[in-house]
Amino acid sequence: MxxxxxxxxxxxxxxxxxxxxxxxxxxxxxxxxxxxxxxxxxxxxxxxxxxxxxxxxxxxxxxxxxxxxxxxxxxGPERAVVFQNHSLLPWMTCLGNVQLAVDKVFASRSKAERRERSEAALRMVGLDHALHKYPSEISGGMKQRVGIARALVMEPKxxxxxxxxxxxxxxxxxxxxxxxxxxxxxxxxxxxxxxxxxxxxxxxxxxxxxxxxxxxxxxxxxxxxxxxxxxxxxxxxxxxxxxxxxxxxxxxxxxxxxxxxx
CATH class of the missing domain: 3.40.50.300 (P-loop containing nucleotide triphosphate hydrolases)
Incomplete structure (x- = not known):
């Protein structure tokens, strides 16, 4: 192994x-x-x-x-965690919650590249239609998908x-x-x-x-x-x-x- x-x-x-x-x-x-x-x-x-x-x-x-x-x-960013509670920031959109992780891990990349990376992560979990929605505007299952996207966007090992x-x-x-x-x-x-x-x-x-x-x-x-x-x-x-x-x-x-x- x-x-x-x-x-x-x-x-x-x-x-x-x-x-x-x-x-x-x-x-x-x-x-x-x-x-x-x-x-x-x-x-x-x-x-x-x-x-x-x-x-x-x-x-x-x-x-x-x-x-x-x-x-x-x-x-460390090589180990990303998804909790039972999605832990989204309620004052940020789905895109904003994901981009928060991107801005931290990929700070050296351009703003456009960081945004594209965030949008791609949300597309991966089927939420391209909810980029600009707030957590209060989406279902529990969708919130959890945002949490998964936020973890995956860091490209964790x-x-x-x-x-x-x-x-x-x-x-x-x-x-x-x-x-x-x-x-x-x-x-x-x-x-x-x-x-x-x-x-x-x-x-x-x-x-x-x-x-x-x-x-x-x-x-x-x-x-x-x-x-x-x-x-x-x-x-x-x-x-x-x-x-x-x-x-x-x-x-x-x-x-x-x-x-x-x-």
């Missing part, structure tokens, strides 16, 4: 009023360039903590993290997504999942996504990292999803291999992880 992101014996603890809380222990994970990896597990298993460590928003208590051969020691579709209705979520499949196929991005949705994980991922229950959570198992790409949702609906992978994740989540400790 071409190791692009490496987590080696990563641990994370937090000091609280009740003492030390150990969120993660001995997390080892290698992610290849261009791979789509999902992190899944019960609430409190440290999925978002792992994502925030890769993003550089948290520092590990033990172990180390490497991206593209360099130690992760803080946030790694796209980090923390339950990006979790707050959306089922139909909007399915549509954006299909959009993400198309965009990732086009950009060949390396993606790490936190999700609670088993079907979403199987549909999108090359590998699914299943976290053990917290506290002191770690990687419980890793499932390789060998479904050919490009993937079509309707075609997979009756695919026995798709249902095999789905069943394997459910078995881990709802049987192994609910067994009482010996």
């Amino acid at each position: 071409d190791k692009f992101v490496e987590l080696t014996r990563v641990g994370k603890h937090f000091e609280t009023r009740k003492g030390r809380f150990v969120a993660l222990r001995e997390v080892n994970l290698d992610i290849a360039r261009g791979e789509f990896v999902s992190l899944i597990g019960h609430s409190g298993c440290g999925k978002s903590t792992v994502l925030n460590l890769i993003a550089g928003l948290l520092e590990p208590s033990e172990g180390g993290l490497i991206c593209n051969g360099r130690e992760i020691d803080g946030p 790694v796209l980090l997504m923390d339950e990006p579709f979790g707050a959306l209705d089922a139909l909007t979520r399915a549509h954006l999942q299909d959009e993400l499949l198309r965009i990732v196929g086009q950009t060949r991005s390396t993606v790490v996504m936190v999700t609670h949705d088993v079907d979403e994980a199987v549909l999108l991922s090359d590998r699914i990292v299943m976290m053990s229950n917290g506290p002191a959570a770690t990687v419980g198992d890793i499932l390789t999803v060998e479904l050919p790409r490009p993937r079509e949702r309707l075609a997979l609906a009756n695919d026995p291999l798709y249902h095999h992978y789905r069943g394997a994740v459910l078995e881990f989540l709802y049987q192994r992880q609910r067994r009482p400790a010996a």
Whole structure:
């Protein structure tokens, strides 16, 4: 495997009023360039903590993290994050919200080039008709697409997504999942996504990292999803291999992880 992101014996603890809380222990994970990896597990298993460590928003208590051969020691434009909350600035248009990232990362480019780059990112997510609309004038799904465009326009080496579709209705979520499949196929991005949705994980991922229950959570198992790409949702609906992978994740989540400790 071409190791692009490496987590080696990563641990994370937090000091609280009740003492030390150990969120993660001995997390080892290698992610290849261009791979789509999902992190899944019960609430409190440290999925978002792992994502925030890769993003550089948290520092590990033990172990180390490497991206593209360099130690992760803080946030950087090579790692873009899409949160569940779109986090758009309400006084700026969709174009303005995206161009904010462009102006920061590509400050040396001309104004015209920065604008074209921003418009192209919004076209990629199907929002060329909403360039001049404000967040209050568009739907939740459209806001999330602006957030994805803002992340992609930075040309990150790694796209980090923390339950990006979790707050959306089922139909909007399915549509954006299909959009993400198309965009990732086009950009060949390396993606790490936190999700609670088993079907979403199987549909999108090359590998699914299943976290053990917290506290002191770690990687419980890793499932390789060998479904050919490009993937079509309707075609997979009756695919026995798709249902095999789905069943394997459910078995881990709802049987192994609910067994009482010996």
